[in-house]
Amino acid sequence: MSKKIKELKVSAIENGTVIDHIPANAVFQVIKILKLDKFENMILFGTNLESKKYGSKGIVKVSNKFFKPEEVNRIALVAPHASMIEIKDFRVARKTIVEIPNEITGIVKCFNPNCITNHEQIIQKFTVVDKEDLRLKCHYCEKITVKNNMTFL
Amino acid sequence: MKNKSLISINDYSKEEQLKILQVAGEFEKTPVQNILKGHVIASLFFEPSTRTRLSFESAINRLGGKIVGFSEATNTSVQKGESLRDTILTVANYSDLIIMRNPMEGSARFASEISPVPIINAGDGSNQHPTQTLLDLYSIRKTQNKLDNLNVAFVGDLKYGRTVHSLVIALCNYNTTFHLVSPVELKLPSSVKMYVKEKNLEYHQYVELEEVIPEVDVLYMTRIQKERFSDPLEYERIKNFYVLKHDMIEQTKENLKVLHPLPRVNEIEIGVDKSSKAYYFEQALNGVYVRQALISLILGLK
Ligand SMILES: [Zn+2]
Numbered sequence: 001m002s003k004k005i006k007e008l009k010v011s012a013i014e015n016g017t018v019i020d021h022i023p024a025n026a027v028f029q030v031i032k033i034l035k036l037d038k039f040e041n042m043i044l045f046g047t048n049l050e051s052k053k054y055g056s057k058g059i060v061k062v063s064n065k066f067f068k069p070e071e072v073n074r075i076a077l078v079a080p081h082a083s084m085i086e087i088k089d090f091r092v093a094r095k096t097i098v099e100i101p102n103e104i105t106g107i108v109k110c111f112n113p114n115c116i117t118n119h120e121q122i123i124q125k126f127t128v129v130d131k132e133d134l135r136l137k138c139h140y141c142e143k144i145t146v147k148n149n150m151t152f153l
Numbered sequence: 154m155k156n157k158s159l160i161s162i163n164d165y166s167k168e169e170q171l172k173i174l175q176v177a178g179e180f181e182k183t184p185v186q187n188i189l190k191g192h193v194i195a196s197l198f199f200e201p202s203t204r205t206r207l208s209f210e211s212a213i214n215r216l217g218g219k220i221v222g223f224s225e226a227t228n229t230s231v232q233k234g235e236s237l238r239d240t241i242l243t244v245a246n247y248s249d250l251i252i253m254r255n256p257m258e259g260s261a262r263f264a265s266e267i268s269p270v271p272i273i274n275a276g277d278g279s280n281q282h283p284t285q286t287l288l289d290l291y292s293i294r295k296t297q298n299k300l301d302n303l304n305v306a307f308v309g310d311l312k313y314g315r316t317v318h319s320l321v322i323a324l325c326n327y328n329t330t331f332h333l334v335s336p337v338e339l340k341l342p343s344s345v346k347m348y349v350k351e352k353n354l355e356y357h358q359y360v361e362l363e364e365v366i367p368e369v370d371v372l373y374m375t376r377i378q379k380e381r382f383s384d385p386l387e388y389e390r391i392k393n394f395y396v397l398k399h400d401m402i403e404q405t406k407e408n409l410k411v412l413h414p415l416p417r418v419n420e421i422e423i424g425v426d427k428s429s430k431a432y433y434f435e436q437a438l439n440g441v442y443v444r445q446a447l448i449s450l451i452l453g454l455k
Contacts, residue, residue, distance in 0.1 A: 114278055116259040120237055137344075140259025142161070142280055144344060 011044055016063040018085040019075070024048050026078040027058035029152055033075050033107055034067070041065060054081070069096065074107055076100040077134065078152070100131045108136060111149040115141035124153065155453040158265035158272040162283040162319045167326045174291050176446035176455050177439070180215075184442070188454045189218030195248035196222035197240070198275070199231060199255040204415065204437070205275050205284075209252050212444035221247055238267055245270045250451060253277075271451050279315055284447065285414060286319040288440040293371055295439065296410040296432055300324075306332035306365050308395050309375035309420060311341040316414045317375060318345045325349060331356035332365050336391050339377070362395050367405050372397075374413045374420050374433075392419065399424040412436050 022030050027047040030036075036043055042063040051057035072084050076098045086094040104126045110117050117124050117140050126136035126145065134147040154169055165173070180186070194213050198206050206224055213220050222244075223229050231240060237255070241264045244251060251268060253261055254275040261274035261281070276282040294300050305324060307317050311333055321331065321341065325348045333341050333356060340358065349356050359365055366372060374397060382388035396419060402409060413421060413433040425431050449455040 110259075112258060114256070114258050116237065116255075116257045116263050116277075119257060120263065122263055138259065140262045141257075141278070143258065 011061075012090060013042070013044070013061045013063050013087055014090055016041075016061065016065055016087055017067055018087060019060045019062075019072070019079075019082055020057070020085060021051070021054065021082050022047075022058040022060065022075075022079040023054070023081075024056040024058050027060060029078045030058070030060055030075045030082070033078065033152065034062075034071065036060070036062060039065065069099075070101065072096075073099050073101045074104075077104070077107065077150070100128055100134070103127055104136060107152060108145065109151045109153055110138045110141060110143070111145040111151075112138065112141050112143045115143065117141070154450045156271050157451060158261075158268075158274075159283050159447065159451070160261045160265055160272065160274045160277075161281045162286045162323050164283070170287065170290065170323070170326075173287055173443065173446045173450060174294060176450060177287075177291050177442040180442040180445040181439075184445070185215050186445075187217035188449060189213065189216035189452070192218045192250075192452060193248045194218050194220055194448065195244045195251045196220050196224075197244060197251060197253045197255075198222070198224045199226045199253070199260075201225045202254055202276060205254065205282075208437070208440045209275065209284075209444055212441050212448060215441070216445055216449065218448075222252075237264065241268050241272075250448065273447065273451070279313065281319060282315055283319060284440065284444055285316050286323050287447065288436065288443045289316070289320050289373075289412065289414075290323055291439045291443050292410075292412060292432060292436040297370055297408060300327040302328050302330075303371060304330045304332065304369040305371040305373060306334055306369040307341075307373045307375070308334040308362060308365075308397075310339045310377045310381065311335040311375075312339040313378065313381055314375045317341070317373070320373070321345055322348045325352045325354060329354060332359065332369055333357065334359045334362050334365055334395065336360065336394055338387075338391070339381075362397075363401060366401055366409075370406060370408055370410070372402075372409060372411045374411060374417070376413075376416070376418050376420060395420055397421045397425055399428060402428060402430050405430070 024047050027045055044061040047058035048056050082098045084096050085092055106123045110124055125139035129135045129137045136145045226232055245268050250271055252273045252275050253264055256278050258278035258280040261277040265272040274281055311317050377392050379388050409430050410432040411430055415437055
């Protein structure tokens with residue numbers, strides 16, 4: 001019974017994608033990274049929802065949109081435990097857990113103020129050298145950006 | 154190697170690096186060869202570095218090539234606010250190869266991605282300076298007659314010194330035993346040590362210099378830079394920590410050679426210069442041969 005009530009907090013969608021288990025404070029970042037702020041179909045989102053696993057969580061539901069794995073993996077930096085659920089006819093068709101990709105392009109800013117990417121129009125590019133601690137090596141200046149000094153574009 | 158930019162030392166395989174050293178050896182025997190006739194090389198120094206620039210220019214002149222470019226960014230379109238992208242695309246029209254030094258890290262990699270002609274990185278901020286690494290390798294091989302299985306000590310600023318980082322990484326191909334001598338504040342960063350560990354190579358860390366010297370074949374000294382310290386007293390204390398004196402290299406291996414990327418401040422006493430173990434001035438000269446080799450290989454002339 002309680003499960004049903006919880007689900008009603010963010011209405012169900014007929015076809016589309018549900019991104020669940022987003023940290024409560026990362027919902028807006030997820031929307032931005034997936035460029036949903038420019039998306040025209042219906043989007044439902046909720047945050048500070050109760051979660052057994054994480055205390056509180058956020059959820060985003062996008063109508064009539066299915067993501068490629070590499071698209072959805074872009075959110076792994078802000079929502080490392082998120083799951084992506086594809087809904088068809090109100091039913092779960094597929095469920096996948098996001099994965100931190102080996103390379104990250106155009107999401108994170110290099111922390112090094114003297115890096116060329118912070119002075120010219122260049123798409124930022126990193127290789128992930130440590131997936132546990134989130135350490136990103138800049139393709140250009142070769143310096144490491146760590147979780148604490150990560151800013152998202 | 155034809156048309157292949159050199160930005161970081163790892164852009165070239167061990168075989169390619171050895172090829173450059175071999176061709177550099179040929180230039181040492183016959184330094185003047187007119188093979189660059191009809192070629193134009195651009196030399197873009199967005200910040201001054203007289204030593205590196207003269208070494209490249211000398212290499213190009215000995216090969217009979219022509220140079221266009223600038224030795225500092227003042228009075229150029231750069232000062233008027235032109236982007237690096239536009240400068241590179243323009244200069245590429247006038248030249249077969251671009252040598253670039255730029256104070257911004259990553260600038261050389263970026264240039265190599267947009268430029269239709271190959272780029273040689275002559276230093277991008279605190280990041281890479283691969284021709285220095287090649288001349289260091291050349292100097293080590295020349296003085297030791299081999300590169301494999303050597304004991305090499307690095308002394309001084311191991312944290313910020315890009316010369317040290319690149320050479321350590323390059324030497325990981327040769328089963329080197331590393332002896333790392335530095336104050337605790339200036340230890341080799343883990344991002345570089347990672348390469349040593351990956352290859353399972355032996356390394357030792359020290360704070361004292363004296364006990365290390367008798368163990369090693371190569372003693373690579375570096376300058377501790379004042380601008381690394383927020384506290385000037387701390388700099389004064391550490392600066393005098395590692396000063397190589399003549400008597401310190403007396404009871405050492407016959408084949409020991411002291412290297413230094415220059416310029417030095419006070420870390421090697423003048424008295425060491427006359428020792429047959431001091432090699433830092435010849436080391437600088439080797440830079441010309443290595444740069445001759447690199448330029449000719451990239452242009453497909455060797
Ligand atoms: Zn960077």
